Amino acid sequence: MILSKQAKEQFQNNPAQFIEEAIKEFARTSPLNRLPFIKDYVIWDEPLVKFANGDDPIFTEYKTIITPTHLTPREALAKAYNKSPENMPVHLSVVSWILPAVEETRKSNRRETRVPSRLWSHTYWYGEKFNEVLREYVAKLLTEMGYLAVAPMLQSYFKVDRNEKGPYSNWSERHIAYAAGHGTFSLSDGFITESGIAHRCGNVVTSLILPASPRAAESPYSNCLFYVDGSCKACIARCPVGAITEKGHDKKKCEAYLRDDISYLRKDYDVGGTGCGLCQTKVPCEFQNPTKKLKKKTE
Numbered sequence: 001m002i003l004s005k006q007a008k009e010q011f012q013n014n015p016a017q018f019i020e021e022a023i024k025e026f027a028r029t030s031p032l033n034r035l036p037f038i039k040d041y042v043i044w045d046e047p048l049v050k051f052a053n054g055d056d057p058i059f060t061e062y063k064t065i066i067t068p069t070h071l072t073p074r075e076a077l078a079k080a081y082n083k084s085p086e087n088m089p090v091h092l093s094v095v096s097w098i099l100p101a102v103e104e105t106r107k108s109n110r111r112e113t114r115v116p117s118r119l120w121s122h123t124y125w126y127g128e129k130f131n132e133v134l135r136e137y138v139a140k141l142l143t144e145m146g147y148l149a150v151a152p153m154l155q156s157y158f159k160v161d162r163n164e165k166g167p168y169s170n171w172s173e174r175h176i177a178y179a180a181g182h183g184t185f186s187l188s189d190g191f192i193t194e195s196g197i198a199h200r201c202g203n204v205v206t207s208l209i210l211p212a213s214p215r216a217a218e219s220p221y222s223n224c225l226f227y228v229d230g231s232c233k234a235c236i237a238r239c240p241v242g243a244i245t246e247k248g249h250d251k252k253k254c255e256a257y258l259r260d261d262i263s264y265l266r267k268d269y270d271v272g273g274t275g276c277g278l279c280q281t282k283v284p285c286e287f288q289n290p291t292k293k294l295k296k297k298t299e
């Protein structure tokens with residue numbers, strides 16, 4: 001039991017506000033949102049929380065944009081309950097959050113040119129452990145209130161396959177964030193939100209009806225300066241292995257760098273994976289939507 005009687009009443013009065021506040025509170029107070037070796041070092045800043053309609057047609061479009069095996073929220077929920085998608089409740093929603101990296105972590109990675117900083121790697125490793133627990137917490141909160149709920153990333157059906165371009169999954173968390181109106185993709189492939197690109201994201205599918213957040217972006221790339229006016233390209237110079245060009249992001253090169261070239265760092269940093277994210281720091285989109293300034297100039 002994680003909810004008191006009073007909390008249940010608050011949930012019933014305004015479920016959207018309750019869930020958003022519960023996620024923020026969890027990030028503020030969870031000991032897992034702290035690095036184990038540095039006293040009081042918070043991993044993620046206050047989360048951004050938005051909602052999508054689980055039957056938004058964009059989820060079916062992802063079967064063409066990403067891969068036919070990419071699950072819709074309806075399929076993801078049904079699979080977890082061993083039912084067919086048609087036997088799920090009429091209305092479904094997706095709760096989607098962004099966990100922005102704190103300034104000190106971003107600053108430490110800005111100083112690097114070849115490999116990720118120790119703080120970035122610890123954020124990658126321990127920060128995803130926090131993200132996993134947050135997914136569990138949100139799903140539990142919803143089931144306790146009597147709704148169906150699942151975090152697809154934590155299910156045994158979640159998988160990463162490969163094609164000629166490199167790895168891809170059957171549940172892309174950034175595409176879910178795009179559907180919920182959190183931001184857009186970019187030249188480097190990262191997802192640019194109002195808090196920038198240096199973040200991780202997560203989500204839960206539920207039968208609770210939540211108000212869908214508006215998708216304000218003009219196109220799937222409109223938060224990236226390069227796609228707005230051909231400028232910037234700062235991420236190209238930041239990548240130590242030339243995985244980013246004007247044609248986009250070479251996933252295979254990036255993956256090989258993370259998996260093989262810098263695997264030696266894992267022992268030194270004492271983590272199971274290091275991440276990299278040099279292309280997400282010391283760039284104009286690091287902690288903000290860089291196109292906001294352009295829009296202000298033309299107003």
Ligand code: B12
Nearest residue numbers: 168169172173185188189190191197200201220275276277
């Ligand atoms: C496989 C994987 C990788 C692979 C491949 C990445 C990739 N681009 O697919 C590798 C190993 C290279 C990788 C590297 C990294 N990863 Co990774 N990875 C994943 C994983 C597990 C699956 C990604 C996936 O399914 N991709 C599917 C393919 C098809 O997506 P895509 O190529 O990006 O899609 C393009 C098209 O759809 C296109 N598009 C074309 N037409 C249209 C039309 C519309 C309407 C739309 C919406 C899009 C669209 O836009 C997209 C961008 O170009 C996710 C976790 C998850 N389950 O989502 C994390 C994830 C993507 N990784 C993440 C991170 C942080 C990283 C690293 C920074 C490592 C680190 N932590 O230090 C680097 C960054 C590399 C980069 N430059 O983006 C974050 C992303 C956060 C962010 N800011 O974007 C995720 C979401 C993990 C998380 N839970 O937060 N990763």
Ligand code: SF4
Nearest residue numbers: 186224225232235285
């Ligand atoms: S660094 Fe510039 S070009 Fe690269 S993703 Fe960010 S805004 Fe786009």
Ligand code: SF4
Nearest residue numbers: 239254276277278279
């Ligand atoms: S594209 Fe990959 S290898 Fe290049 S800077 Fe970004 S995360 Fe690192």
